[in-house]
Amino acid sequence: MGVFNLRKNKKFSYTPRHFDGESNPFEIKHKFDEYRKTVGNNNSLKGKVKSALNEFNETPDRAVNKRILIIVAVLILIFLFIIDFDLSIFFSKK
Numbered sequence: 001m002g003v004f005n006l007r008k009n010k011k012f013s014y015t016p017r018h019f020d021g022e023s024n025p026f027e028i029k030h031k032f033d034e035y036r037k038t039v040g041n042n043n044s045l046k047g048k049v050k051s052a053l054n055e056f057n058e059t060p061d062r063a064v065n066k067r068i069l070i071i072v073a074v075l076i077l078i079f080l081f082i083i084d085f086d087l088s089i090f091f092s093k094k
Contacts, residue, residue: 056065080087
């Protein structure tokens with residue numbers, strides 16, 4: 001063990017077990033990012049809303065869109081019930 005002879009680090013050629021060689025194996029990416037249009041460089045709120053609405057309108061399954069709208073309506077009604085909003089203003093008394 002000499003004073004001036006420093007120990008060199010070992011070099012390993014490590015490759016992950018399931019690496020296909022096409023991209024960075026250590027990159028963290030959502031598995032549906034390549035199919036979505038809303039992921040990207042939309043910095044403005046207007047751009048984000050436009051891309052989300054375009055993606056919402058282009059989905060081939062209309063039952064999913066209907067289900068989302070029903071869930072949103074139920075959540076809004078629950079919120080109005082919690083804050084004691086009077087729904088009778090929408091109905092006319094004859």
